[in-house]
Amino acid sequence: MGAQVYLDAASAAPLHPVAREALLASLADGWADPARLYAAGRRAQQLHEAATSVVAEILGVRADELSFWPSGTAAAQAAVLGGLAGRKRAGRTLVHSAIEHSAVLHAARTTEASEVGVDRLGRLDLDAWTTAVAAPGVALAALISASHEAGTVQPVAAAAAACAAAGVPLFVDAAQSVGRVPVPAGWSLLSASAHKWGGPPGVGVLVVRKGVRWISPYPQDDLYRPRPQGAPDLPAIVAAAASLRAVTAEAKSEAVRLSALVDRIRERVAATVPDVEIVGDPVQRLPHLVTFSCLYVDGEALLHALDRHGFAVSSGSSCTSSTLRPSHVLEAMGVLSHGNVRVSLHRDTTEADVDRFLAVLPDVVERIRKEAGM
Amino acid sequence: MITLDCLGQRCPLPVIKLARAIPGVPVGEIVRVLADDPAAANDIPAWCRMKGQEFVAGHGHRFDVRRIS
Numbered sequence: 001m002g003a004q005v006y007l008d009a010a011s012a013a014p015l016h017p018v019a020r021e022a023l024l025a026s027l028a029d030g031w032a033d034p035a036r037l038y039a040a041g042r043r044a045q046q047l048h049e050a051a052t053s054v055v056a057e058i059l060g061v062r063a064d065e066l067s068f069w070p071s072g073t074a075a076a077q078a079a080v081l082g083g084l085a086g087r088k089r090a091g092r093t094l095v096h097s098a099i100e101h102s103a104v105l106h107a108a109r110t111t112e113a114s115e116v117g118v119d120r121l122g123r124l125d126l127d128a129w130t131t132a133v134a135a136p137g138v139a140l141a142a143l144i145s146a147s148h149e150a151g152t153v154q155p156v157a158a159a160a161a162a163c164a165a166a167g168v169p170l171f172v173d174a175a176q177s178v179g180r181v182p183v184p185a186g187w188s189l190l191s192a193s194a195h196k197w198g199g200p201p202g203v204g205v206l207v208v209r210k211g212v213r214w215i216s217p218y219p220q221d222d223l224y225r226p227r228p229q230g231a232p233d234l235p236a237i238v239a240a241a242a243s244l245r246a247v248t249a250e251a252k253s254e255a256v257r258l259s260a261l262v263d264r265i266r267e268r269v270a271a272t273v274p275d276v277e278i279v280g281d282p283v284q285r286l287p288h289l290v291t292f293s294c295l296y297v298d299g300e301a302l303l304h305a306l307d308r309h310g311f312a313v314s315s316g317s318s319c320t321s322s323t324l325r326p327s328h329v330l331e332a333m334g335v336l337s338h339g340n341v342r343v344s345l346h347r348d349t350t351e352a353d354v355d356r357f358l359a360v361l362p363d364v365v366e367r368i369r370k371e372a373g374m
Numbered sequence: 375m376i377t378l379d380c381l382g383q384r385c386p387l388p389v390i391k392l393a394r395a396i397p398g399v400p401v402g403e404i405v406r407v408l409a410d411d412p413a414a415a416n417d418i419p420a421w422c423r424m425k426g427q428e429f430v431a432g433h434g435h436r437f438d439v440r441r442i443s
Contacts, residue, residue: 277424295424296390318385318413326385326413336420337413338386372390 005353006312009196010148010176010289010344016198019243023200026238033231044234051234051241055205058248059178059190067206067226068237072175072193073103074228075204078217079171079189080107082226083140086213087169091137097124097154098332099147101173105328114138121281122152122333130162141170145177149316149329149342150280151289153181160186169212176286178205179247180255188212197247198347199240202233250347255287258345261354262290265343272362277336289344291316293330294365296374297339305364306341311357314342339365377406381435385413389421392439396427399441404430407437 006014015023030047032040049063056063069075084094093112096104099122116129124143133141141163146153156172163170169188177183179197183190189212194203208214208226216223247254262285266278275295294302299317306313314320316327317340326337343357378395380388388409399405407418418437422429430438 275424277420293420295421296386296393298384298386318411324412326416331416334416334420336424337416338389372386374390374393 004310004312005349005357007343007345007349007353007357008312008314009346009349010342011314012195012201013198013346014348015200015239016243016246016347018246019199019239022242023235023239026235030234030238034234047238048232048234051237054241054245056207058244059183059192059205059207060185061207062210065207065209067208067228068232068240069191069204069206069228070202070233072173072191072196072204073101075191075193075206076101076103076171076173076175077107078206078226078228079173079191079208080104080140080142081110081217082208082214083169083171083189083212084111085215085217087139088215090168091139093135093138094140094142095129095132095135095138095168096142097129097144099150099329100142100144101148101175102328104142104144104173108142111139112137118152118332120333120335122147122150122279122329123281123284124154124159126155126158126162129159130165133163133168134166138166138168141168143170143172145172145174145183146181146286147329148176148289148344149327150291150333151176151286152281153177153284153286157184157186160184163188176289179244180251180287189214194236194240194243197240197244199243200236203236203240205240247347254347258349259287261345261349261351262288262343264354265290265358266292268358269361272358273365276365279330279333279335279340288346289342291330291340291342293317293336294339294341294369295336296372297365297368298372299338299340301368301371302339302341302364305368306360309360309364311360314344316340316342375404375406377408380407380409380411380414383409383411385411385417387411388414389417392418392421393425396425396439396441401441401443403441405439405441407439408435409437410435 034044178192279291
């Protein structure tokens with residue numbers, strides 16, 4: 001067995017070397033409270049402002065529209081809850097796709113929700129979306145840029161146009177896209193997560209565009225200015241910004257390289273594993289992520305077997321989830337949920353890693369099926 | 375009609391039981407699967423689609439599948 005091969009970038013991408021350097025440097029230099037008026041505090045404030053400018057510039061927004069949160073989840077929930085609170089007079093309905101991140105679905109349970117489905121490939125039903133956002137009482141709409149479970153890229157521009165026509169702000173959870181692929185314009189609120197792009201965990205990004213009414217769902221001094229409670233993890237934020245700058249510079253070439261590897265996985269798995277369903281849109285998809293489900297295979301057994309062969313992958317099967325329910329994304333698409341594997345690649349993934357995975361997978365699946373009597 | 379009692383069994387066991395029962399079922403006949411695993415409602419229709427069989431109906435923990443090929 002060779003070295004461990006990590007193929008779960010969609011959960012957390014390995015820390016980018018630039019992020020590691022920036023983290024170490026700012027641990028020494030950015031520990032003070034940036035709100036304080038002495039020299040160390042001012043230095044911390046400068047670092048915070050510099051990190052904010054870097055990320056804002058890459059996302060094409062103003063620095064004062066962007067804030068850092070303790071996670072992508074925290075940023076997404078602040079977007080939904082604050083966006084709803086800011087539009088209380090318009091209504092209390094949140095329109096959202098059926099394949100939002102569970103953090104958004106949890107936030108949706110605090111209000112009236114109107115869910116819009118997806119097709120078998122995981123593409124938003126745009127007609128239903130257009131009707132839903134135009135209904136009376138809609139405060140906010142939420143659409144994930146691309147699901148981390150299926151990889152299908154959503155029609156954000158068209159969905160945003162429908163929202164604009166209805167006068168409804170759109171929140172886009174862009175956790176899987178930022179740092180890899182451009183996110184179309186037209187949204188009002190956006191969230192992202194640094195450890196998906198090679199930054200450290202514990203840094204989320206929230207953007208609220210100028211003119212979008214947002215009211216903090218949390219008790220704090222200035223209810224109209226998005227900012228998290230407590231002291232920010234400044235070294236992590238600095239590292240996140242440095243990493244985003246580095247991955248953005250190489251995003252185009254990496255997308256081409258990883259997308260070719262994903263094409264190879266899609267093609268080889270379908271050819272070498274019988275009774276397998278490759279999930280998601282084969283073309284309109286994230287460059288680095290592919291999901292497939294193997295009939296008659298227990299997802300947990302498959303993950304453990306692949307781990308023993310040195311491969312770290314993820315699964316949307318119920319037996320691997322904390323809730324013991326199948327992935328709501330796979331359910332919404334109506335695709336097989338058991339025996340599910342998600343492979344997500346990153347800048348350290350090599351062609352040899354992928355080929356070794358493809359060589360090992362068919363036997364692993366066959367053995368588990370045999371043990372189950374198939 | 376054959377009934378497969380898969381209550382209390384976790385996915386993919388109900389689907390495995392169904393797949394093993396199908397060869398012994400005449401074409402046109404219905405197999406009823408009783409399954410309370412939360413994945414069954416999704417995975418039994420998905421199996422029918424992948425294997426070219428007809429998913430007739432699902433009610434609660436009861437799923438009817440017709441062998442058509």
